[in-house]
Amino acid sequence: MSWGLAIWASALALAAAALAVTRDSVVHALLLLLAALVALGVAFFALASPFAGAIQLLIYAGAVVAVFVFVIMTVEAGPEARARERALLSGAWRWPAVVAVLAFLPMLVGLGGTADGTPGGVGAADLGLLMFGEWAVATELVSLLLIAGMIGVRALSRKGRDGE
Template identity: 55%
Template structure:
């Protein structure tokens, strides 16, 4: 039963993600992004990874989307600016689509098409914390600094003249 729920949540996440990137309204796209992130949290819960599901809801669906909403509210979204942005990014979808195809190809060919054996199914929470705040602490701090720099850059680009 949990496999069916995970599959249903995964299909809902995929549909929501597609709607998030195809909606012309920015706020509607963000709402579909929230739906996709909550659907992924449902997948995690259905597969028994409740900690990952809780992190998905708190960090991504909560904090990150709140930052996105802040950025959207500060960006100049006049029709002229949107038309200029669309013209500038008209062919920019090709590279991300190619990367998605390369990542999805092993998944479509089968679970063992990569020749890699699956890792352990569970990781103790204490071990995860020891990794994040031990040898990976610098990487975690660099990621947070990059997010802060992106937020400041978006604020600078979106300010009114």
């Protein structure tokens, strides 16, 4: 593992998160959050945890932020909202892009590398044994958590029939 790269990426994540919570525009904050999550993923890779890093990039930076963006876009639709959005977004990608590039830069120039640690790869078999062996109760509880959320969302998303 490479402590230098991990600290560098974590510092970038912190900076991006600080920028994210100080923005006025939701979309700007969201893109900075995306950058923070990507930087965090790089930190996991640097700490010789490629599995956690991949999950971080795929699920958080990928799926979760995509859902946020999707919700914001469906809430505000219409031509004038679209024009306003385009104006807002015109420069929004710069800071996030800077953060992402800075996070990956050491890897590109060969400074990073998870050289001196053990490659902490997690095989599918190991993962399955962990999730459905020792951690089976927790896995089932996560599914129960999703069910709680799902029932609530379904009940709430029915068409209003009582004076809405």
